[in-house]
Amino acid sequence: MKRNATKYPGVFYREAERIGGPGTEKVFYIVFNRDGKVIEEKCGRQYADDMTEARAARYRAERIENKRPSRKMIREAREVKPWTIDALWEDYQEKRPDIKSMLKDKSRYKHDLKQHFGKKKPSELATLDIDRLRLRLMKTQAPATVKNIMELLRRIINYGIKRNLIEPLKFKIELPSANNLTTEDLTSEQLARLLKALDEDTDQAAANIMRLALYTGMRRGELLGLTWGAVDFERGFIAIRDPKGGTDQTIPLNAAVRAILENHPRISGSDFVFPGRRKGKHATEMRKSISRIALAAGLPEGFRPLHGLRHVFASMLASSGAVDMFTLQKLLTHKSPMMTQRYAHLRDDVLRRASDMAGEIVANAVKTAREKENGKVENAGWAVACVGKPESG
Incomplete structure (x- = not known):
């Protein structure tokens, strides 16, 4: 097979039948000296291995410096251990x-x-x-x-x-877009059914973690990792620990949450509010109990209980009109106000209703004034009529 030179020293290629496709492809080789011996090695194929002249040249440089194992050594290493x-x-x-x-x-x-x-x-x-x-x-x-x-x-x-443990994939793993702007919500009827299901379920630990999600808006991981040491009953705050080592934040301990935690059992030997089965660890999931409660409450299909209840908490506050976006951001412990903007339309609805109400108030005031004015005119006409009427006798 003919050797074809490239612009890189010690790198050449041969034409060969393409693997997995029509036509031909280049198969790259390198040549270098080691210990007085001329070594020729195959680098890879143009399409099957995504090999290029430049990559082959880098491969050659690494082989010369002994930083990269040969293809034979790599193949033998792969055969020794199955890299699943x-x-x-x-x-x-x-x-x-x-x-x-x-x-x-x-x-x-x-x-x-x-x-x-x-x-x-x-x-x-x-x-x-x-x-x-x-x-x-x-x-x-x-x-x-x-x-x-x-x-x-x-x-x-x-x-x-x-690390040359496996061959490159023949395809790319495409990542889906991360549009997380879907805001889950519950109607008042669904919320009432949920509260009833929480009261009736036998697993009150799972019921309490769902109650806390609803009344605090805390994230799933924050709830599962919550410790008694993070709950300040005296000052009325809950400390939210940043798992990535960032700044810890606090949220108010409202009356509903205080009542839940004061009645929640403490497990001896663990500081976790929701301890796991393994000593010193917190619970990692309560899927079975939480799914049972969601089913009993008839929650919408696809509603993610803990994540969804955080959204319900935020939606209720935003739509109340009593909480501004900055306060909501702090309660949700969002680091960026942009993350809180998904709830802005709910507050906009409140403002729109308030604006409409103002318009109605003005319209009613004008209507009342006109009615009073019309009443004066009618009364004046009636008085004139009475004055001009001769007395009967």
Whole structure:
């Protein structure tokens, strides 16, 4: 096969039949000296491996400096250990413990990726598998959460590719858009049914976490990780801990929440309000009980109880007209006012109704004045008529 030179020293290519498509593709090779020997190695294919002249030149430089193993060594290493998604994830956790999102990543992997992809090798994945995962997640998760889960899968696979543990995928993992602007709400009838279901359910721990979501607007993770030490009964505040090491925030301990917490049992040996089964850990989920309560209350399909009740809390305050956007931002512990703007239209409705009311008041005032004026005219006419009428006798 003819060797074709490139503009890079020690890099050439041969034309070969394209893998997985019509026509031909370039197969790149490098040549270099080591210990007095001339070494020739195959770098990769133009389309199958996404190889280019420039990448082949970088590959050659790394081989000369002995920073990169040969393709043969990589192939042998892959054959020794089957690099499944599970294996890559274990290695990824060990090598990258510094990642801030690792705690959430562990939960995402355990609940959303392991069951479906854990035992598979990346080379066994197809675009259909990724599409099915995305559609499955979209049924129960927020768009931003789905994006985070898909991004984690892509990160794990890219980790393996960059360390030459696996071959690159033949397709790209496309991430969905994270439009989280859907605001969940409940009607007054649905809310009444929910409160009744909460009172009647046997799992009052799950009922209380839902009550707190409704009366505080706290996030799911904040509720599950809530400690008694963060509740200041004396001053009337709850401290919201920032899991990423940022500034902690506080929200008021209102009367309803105070009553819930004062009657909530404290478990000996744990500072968590909702302790988990493992000692020293908080509860990670209460899906079974929460789903049962939501079903008993007849909540809308697709309503996410804890996340949705946070939205209900915000919507009720915004639509009341008694709370401005700045105050609502502080209560929701939003770092940016833009995050609170999704509720602005509810306050706009209040302002619109108030404006309409002002118009009605003016209209009624004008109407009353005219009626009084018309009444004076009628009375004056009646008086004139009486004066001009001769007395009977």
